[in-house]
Amino acid sequence: xxxxxxxxxxxxxxxxxCLPLFGSILFQxxxxxxxxxxxxxxxxxxxLAAVGNSYEITLIFIAFAFGCNIGCSVITAxxxxxxxxxEMKTAVYTTLIAGGVLCAVLMAAGAYFSxxxxxxxxxxxxxxxxxxxxxxxYILGLPFVFYYxxxxxxxxxxxxxxxxxIFLACxxxxxxxxxxxxxxxxxxxxxxxxxxxxxxxxxxxxxxVVFVFLRLSHIKTEGKAPMFSxxxxxxxxxxxxxxxxxxxxxxxxxxxxxGIINTFGSAAMAxxxxxxxxxxxxxxxxxTLGNGISSFTAQNLGAGKxxxxxxxxxxGLRLVWVLCIPLALIYIFAGRYLLSLFxxxxxxxxxxxxxxxxxxxxxxxxxxxxxxxxxxxxRGAGMMNRFMIATFTDLILRVVLAKVLSVPxxxxxxxxxxxxxxxxxxxxxxxxxxxxxxxxxxPPTTSFPA
Numbered sequence: 001x002x003x004x005x006x007x008x009x010x011x012x013x014x015x016x017x018c019l020p021l022f023g024s025i026l027f028q029x030x031x032x033x034x035x036x037x038x039x040x041x042x043x044x045x046x047x048l049a050a051v052g053n054s055y056e057i058t059l060i061f062i063a064f065a066f067g068c069n070i071g072c073s074v075i076t077a078x079x080x081x082x083x084x085x086x087e088m089k090t091a092v093y094t095t096l097i098a099g100g101v102l103c104a105v106l107m108a109a110g111a112y113f114s115x116x117x118x119x120x121x122x123x124x125x126x127x128x129x130x131x132x133x134x135x136x137x138y139i140l141g142l143p144f145v146f147y148y149x150x151x152x153x154x155x156x157x158x159x160x161x162x163x164x165x166i167f168l169a170c171x172x173x174x175x176x177x178x179x180x181x182x183x184x185x186x187x188x189x190x191x192x193x194x195x196x197x198x199x200x201x202x203x204x205x206x207x208x209v210v211f212v213f214l215r216l217s218h219i220k221t222e223g224k225a226p227m228f229s230x231x232x233x234x235x236x237x238x239x240x241x242x243x244x245x246x247x248x249x250x251x252x253x254x255x256x257x258x259g260i261i262n263t264f265g266s267a268a269m270a271x272x273x274x275x276x277x278x279x280x281x282x283x284x285x286x287x288t289l290g291n292g293i294s295s296f297t298a299q300n301l302g303a304g305k306x307x308x309x310x311x312x313x314x315x316g317l318r319l320v321w322v323l324c325i326p327l328a329l330i331y332i333f334a335g336r337y338l339l340s341l342f343x344x345x346x347x348x349x350x351x352x353x354x355x356x357x358x359x360x361x362x363x364x365x366x367x368x369x370x371x372x373x374x375x376x377x378x379r380g381a382g383m384m385n386r387f388m389i390a391t392f393t394d395l396i397l398r399v400v401l402a403k404v405l406s407v408p409x410x411x412x413x414x415x416x417x418x419x420x421x422x423x424x425x426x427x428x429x430x431x432x433x434x435x436x437x438x439x440x441x442x443p444p445t446t447s448f449p450a
Contacts, residue, residue: 005159005296006081006303011315018292018319020161022285024152027165027172038179039193047190048342049266050130052273056251056258057117058138061106063247065146068099069153070291071240074298074380075232076157081302089216089225091232092154096147098233103146110139121259124266130190137194144198144205151208155215156295163211171204242384246391253399260406260414268411271353274342275335279361282327286320286369290376297380309438313377320369331362357415364419371426374433386432394425 005013039047072095079088114135123131152164175196182192261272293316300308331338335358336351343350371390378387398421405413 004081005077005299006305006308010296010308010311011318014292014296014312014315015319017159017161017296018289018316020165021156021288021292022323024161024165024168024288026281026285027168038176038183039190042180042183043189043193046127046266046270047130047193048273049124049269050127050190051134051193052276053118053121053123053127053258053262053269054131054134054138055273056121056254057114057135059251059254060248061110061139061142062145062149063251064102064106064244065099065149066247067240067244068095068102068146069149070243070294070379071095071153071236071238072150073153073157073291073295074239074382075236076154077295077298077380078302080157080159081299085219086221086223086225087229087232089219089221090227090229091236092212092216093225093227094229094232095150095153095236097228098236099146099150100143103143107139107142110142111136114139117255121255122262124262124269127266127269134190134194137191137198141198141201144201148201148205148208151205151212154212155208156291157298158215159295159299160215161292163215164208167204167207167211171200174203175200239379239382239384242388243379246388249392250395253395256399257402257414257417260402261411264411265349267349268353270343271339271350272357272411274339274350275354275357277342278331278335278338278358282324282331282365283368283372286324286365286372289316289320289323290372290379292316293373293376294380297377301381306438309377309381309436313373313433316373316376317370320373321366324365324369328362328365331358335359335362353411356412360412360415361418364422367419367426368422371422371429374426374429377433377436377438378429381436381438383432383436387429390425390428390432393428394421397421397424 005017007013039051072092075091076088079085079091115132118128118131118135155161155164178196178200179193182188182196186192188195258272261268293312296312296316297309300306300312335355339351339354339358343354371394375387375390378384398417401417401420402414405416407413409416
């Protein structure tokens with residue numbers, strides 16, 4: 001059901017819209033967590049290291065899909081808020097076509113360069129074959145990743161966060177069952193983990209796209225919407241490309257960091273793989289809630305209701321803190337028990353590395369959550385330059401400091417780079433938010449300058 005986010009009490013509207021988004025990202029993370037859980041518990045520590053190692057490369061592809069999601073979502077939400085329904089439909093069709101072309105290019109590049117990337121990040125020989133196998137199967141399912149992300153972006157733009165939640169919940173739960181079935185009953189190893197994800201993501205994607213077209217068919221327009229528009233592609237790209245660059249550089253940075261970690265051996269890799277899944281559960285959840293703030297901002301921007309943007313940010317900030325503070329406490333005091341879900345017979349090094357990562361990163365979740373809430377407003381308003389400055393500052397600091405600090409401090413130096421980067425970038429994002437046009441009595445427009 002489509003939802004107009006420009007009416008009603010902003011805090012109530014935003015919380016009601018974002019809670020299903022949070023549920024969706026929990027189930028989305030179950031895909032990766034289930035893969036690591038089954039690999040670590042039923043195959044072994046090397047399999048867990050292989051899945052985690054490949055995951056860092058898959059984030060490059062996810063970056064492009066996420067960029068298409070954000071670009072389509074922001075522009076579609078602005079047009080929906082402005083009641084320009086025919087133009088909104090064209091924006092959706094344009095994204096679907098352009099996203100398909102981009103996906104094909106990435107699949108070709110992935111098939112050609114994936115093994116070279118694994119060598120580039122110093123993947124140990126004992127996990128190389130399984131890493132390559134997992135990555136090859138993942139690339140085959142890339143169209144499902146792309147079109148599911150685009151579909152969820154469209155639902156968010158229309159104010160509907162419940163429909164993708166239902167699809168994803170069913171698909172993720174099925175993925176857990178198929179992971180265990182393929183690995184234990186069929187003895188497929190890492191390949192079973194990958195194929196289970198492929199099948200479940202495919203079903204989820206197809207259902208989401210079908211329902212998008214059904215939803216659009218119920219939105220009446222004066223005439224038939226054109227299937228493609230270069231002008232709208234330009235507007236979508238103005239939001240999508242910076243998001244893709246941001247996520248891509250983050251992925252490249254993570255790959256560089258993964259390469260540094262790999263030099264410490266497969267036990268350190270396994271500990272990192274297990275703990276980073278738990279960390280990504282929090283960060284990705286906060287980012288998704290930030291996307292909800294983006295949709296809220298974009299719809300109200302299109303409707304010219306600037307005051308609601310400030311109220312939405314404050315409500316969003318309370319929401320992300322309610323989420324991250326309990327999780328931070330759980331990770332700090334019960335991290336060992338959570339890590340044991342992934343590590344069947346963990347070496348001392350693997351468990352030690354995992355616990356240290358969680359204890360260093362978790363206390364800073366409230367800080368980075370404030371950044372991601374402010375980023376949601378900046379993205380929704382189309383202020384991508386400011387958004388990228390804060391994000392790249394975080395990335396550059398983390399990569400450089402991970403390399404520098406790992407020399408005297410070992411793996412601990414790598415983990416210390418995260419909170420430093422987060423803290424500096426949070427200050428920048430909040431400063432950019434405080435200087436946004438919504439802080440002043442500026443006449444409403446349909447977009448803000450970057």
